[in-house]
Amino acid sequence: MAELQDIGAFVAVARHGGFREAARQTDSSASQLSAAVRRLEAQLGVRLLNRTTRSVAATDAGQRLLEQLSPALDAVESALDVVNGFRERPAGRLRLNVPLSAARLVLPRVLPPFMAAYPEIVLEITVDDSFVDLLRSGCDAGIRYEERMEQDMVAIPIGPRMQRFALAASPAYLQQHGWPHKPQDLLQHTCLRGRFGSGAMPPWEFEHKGRKVVIEPQGPLIVSLGAGADLMVDAALAGSGLVYLFEDWLRPYMARGELEPVLERWWPSFTGPFLYYPGRRYLPAPLRAFVDFIPGLRW
Known part of the structure; x- marks a missing residue:
């Protein structure tokens, strides 16, 4: 059975489209991730990623493996995050994907009080105005206007209505x-x-x-x-x-x-815009804290 760490490395690289970005997102190094993916490919006997000097993309086999692995790894992550509920205050990383308009007009009212209330949560904001697949991007939640949200997501108002x-x-x-x-x-x-x-x-x-x-x-x-x-x-x-x-x-x-x-x-x-995220039974503790914090804000 492949090492879970090597599987996680492959998923991170495939989701983020490259070793450098995956390393930044996972607090690892590109060389460590590359070695992990090579071990997994050698064990499975099939190439999972096509690599060029400019880009990295999943092969057909890699894409099929990613589709099968993602729900299972998300479930493992959610199960481990349950332990976070026993902490006095939530901790961890919260990754948000937002358009520039939200970064400029909404988040300045939200982030300072949230960071003051939850100093052990690290916020990572990606500013992106395109349509985004949250699961593939590795983000926990996004902010979009109604007509530009992904389907089958939980959405709550954020910002002026x-x-x-x-x-x-x-x-x-x-x-x-x-x-x-x-x-x-x-x-x-x-x-x-x-x-x-x-x-x-x-x-x-x-x-x-x-x-x-x-x-x-x-x-x-x-x-x-x-x-x-x-x-x-x-x-x-x-x-x-x-x-x-x-x-x-x-x-x-x-x-x-x-x-x-x-x-x-x-x-x-x-x-106005909405915060949206995948409908999961267990939300990661940092995202749950953020979701619970938003209704208390006045606009």
């Missing part, structure tokens, strides 16, 4: 180009746009008194949504065009007069 998208421009831009009076006017303006990692470029949506308007604006700048959002805001501050983003993101600039709200009565509302 209603948010809005806002449209804004610098005073200099509006003085030079004039104010839009209705969403259709944006087709005659310079707009700063974002693109998802999938390549999709979301339209700008507006709503007023039950009437919805969808605009496909044009402009000289397209950035990746998430990582490039600050660049889009900087361009708007410099007078390069109109920016359409979370109201909470733009509100500080509007409060200082650096940006002016545009078409505010047309700003659309949407449901």
Whole structure:
């Protein structure tokens, strides 16, 4: 029977897509993980991982083994974590996968009081705006908006329950180009746009008194949504065009007069984000502490 440690090394490398990232996640070394995977492959007599200088990916045999092993290893981890309940305070590592908007607008209100209440829990935050398979990524939980969550997950509200998208421009831009009076006017303006990692470029949506308007604006700048959002805001501050983003993101600039709200009565509302995680009978103690902590916060 293969050593459980070698099996765990294979699962970590396969889930994280490489030895370096798996080593970082498991507090091990890439060379130790590589040796463990080689031992497992030698014992099984089959290659489990295809390795190149740039990437590591599971073979068909490795993928099938990973699918069979993951539920069993998760059950072992949950069983061992039950012991954590006998501690005075939960300890361990909590891995969260969140979009940039949550990292910027939600977690600053959550993490400081949580870390003060649970100093023995280590939080590891991965900022990622793409669709995420939590189990394959090795994360305990994620934060996403309703339409971008994985299916068959437990979800609880986190952060403000209603948010809005806002449209804004610098005073200099509006003085030079004039104010839009209705969403259709944006087709005659310079707009700063974002693109998802999938390549999709979301339209700008507006709503007023039950009437919805969808605009496909044009402009000289397209950035990746998430990582490039600050660049889009900087361009708007410099007078390069109109920016359409979370109201909470733009509100500080509007409060200082650096940006002016545009078409505010047309700003659309949407449901706030959710913390989501796999439905397990036993949650890891750090995640259980986090789940229980969230309802006590006020937004």
